[in-house]
Amino acid sequence: MSYKRGFTLAEVVVTLGIIGVASALMGVAIGNAMPDKNKMKVVNLHQSITSITENLLDNNAIYYKKGSNDTCYGLGCQYQPLTTPYNSSTYSGTNKYGYLLAANMKLKASATSSNSKVNFTTGDGVKWTINTSSDGNSIITIDLSGDSGKNCSYNKTSCPKPDTFQLYVDKYGLVKGNDPLTTAYLSNPLKMNDKKNDLKTASADKTTYKTSP
Numbered sequence: 705m706s707y708k709r710g711f712t713l714a715e716v717v718v719t720l721g722i723i724g725v726a727s728a729l730m731g732v733a734i735g736n737a738m739p740d741k742n743k744m745k746v747v748n749l750h751q752s753i754t755s756i757t758e759n760l761l762d763n764n765a766i767y768y769k770k771g772s773n774d775t776c777y778g779l780g781c782q783y784q785p786l787t788t789p790y791n792s793s794t795y796s797g798t799n800k801y802g803y804l805l806a807a808n809m810k811l812k813a814s815a816t817s818s819n820s821k822v823n824f825t826t827g828d829g830v831k832w833t834i835n836t837s838s839d840g841n842s843i844i845t846i847d848l849s850g851d852s853g854k855n856c857s858y859n860k861t862s863c864p865k866p867d868t869f870q871l872y873v874d875k876y877g878l879v880k881g882n883d884p885l886t887t888a889y890l891s892n893p894l895k896m897n898d899k900k901n902d903l904k905t906a907s908a909d910k911t912t913y914k915t916s917p
Contacts, residue, residue: 738897739896739897740896740897740898740899740902742848742866742867742869743889743896743899743902744896745830745848746846746848746869746886746889746890747889747890747893747896749830749846750871750879750890753805753844753871753873753879754877754879756805756808757779757805757873757877757879758877759808760779760801760804760808760877761778761779761877765786765787766784766786766790766804767779767781767784768781768784777875778840778875778876778877779801779836779840779841779842779873779874779875779876779877780839780840780875781840782796782797782798782800782801782838782840783796783797789807790804790807798820798836798837798838799817799820799821799822799834799836800836801834801836801840801842801873802815802817802821802822802834802835802836802842803815803817803822805822805834805844806822806824806832806834809824809826809832810826810827811824811825811826811827812824812825812826812827812829813825820835820836820837821833821834821835821836822834822836825850829849829850830846830847830848830850831846831847831850831851832844832845832846832847833845835916835917836917837916837917839875840874840875841872841873841874841875841917842872842873842917843870843871843872843873843882843914843916843917844870844871844872844873844882845868845869845870846868846869846870846871847867847868848867848868848869849867853867854866854867854868855867855868856868857869857870857883857885858883858884858885858886858906860906860907864903866883866885869881869883869885869886869889870882870883870886870913871886872913872914872917882913882914883913884905884906884907884909884911884913885902885903885906887905887906887909887911888902888903888905888906888909889902891905892905
């Protein structure tokens with residue numbers, strides 16, 4: 705007479721334990737391999753803003769080029785008369801760059817202004833605030849989650865997983881990060897799944913960023 709040997713309780717427990725550990729390790733590996741969606745958006749938006757700003761500065765009917773006018777140059781030319789389609793008074797003064805940037809985006813609704821700031825929301829639900837100084841420098845605040853989410857910028861302690869990011873645009877059109885995590889993203893733009901190193905770089909950042917343009 706033959707007998708079929710079954711699994712003992714100890715063997716079942718060990719097997720389940722091995723499966724559990726393997727699943728956990730696989731989950732971590734998959735998580736590390738997944739791209740950081742916020743990073744993808746920030747890097748892509750940085751490229752879009754840089755491209756739009758360069759195109760604006762290349763158009764002498766929008767901003768005077770270096771050497772073509774004695775009174776201003778670049779984004780500091782805030783009162784230069786514009787030609788069609790930018791000949792409205794909307795595009796004159798401190799908010800000129802903010803409105804021009806909005807005009808080149810796919811907006812949900814028309815941009816609005818408050819003091820020296822231009823506010824708008826793009827079709828993907830991202831909320832934008834462009835704060836520009838009288839000499840043409842700007843701080844762009846981008847809230848990726850709109851009205852939902854944490855609505856905070858990176859802080860190692862209080863906001864380690866932000867949904868709001870900042871860029872600084874000088875009057876010559878250079879666009880760079882204006883907070884630790886944005887700067888970390890832009891210094892490592894090709895690795896979209898490098899969350900650990902991006903956060904490590906951001907947490908070690910001792911730069912004093914601009915609070916006003």
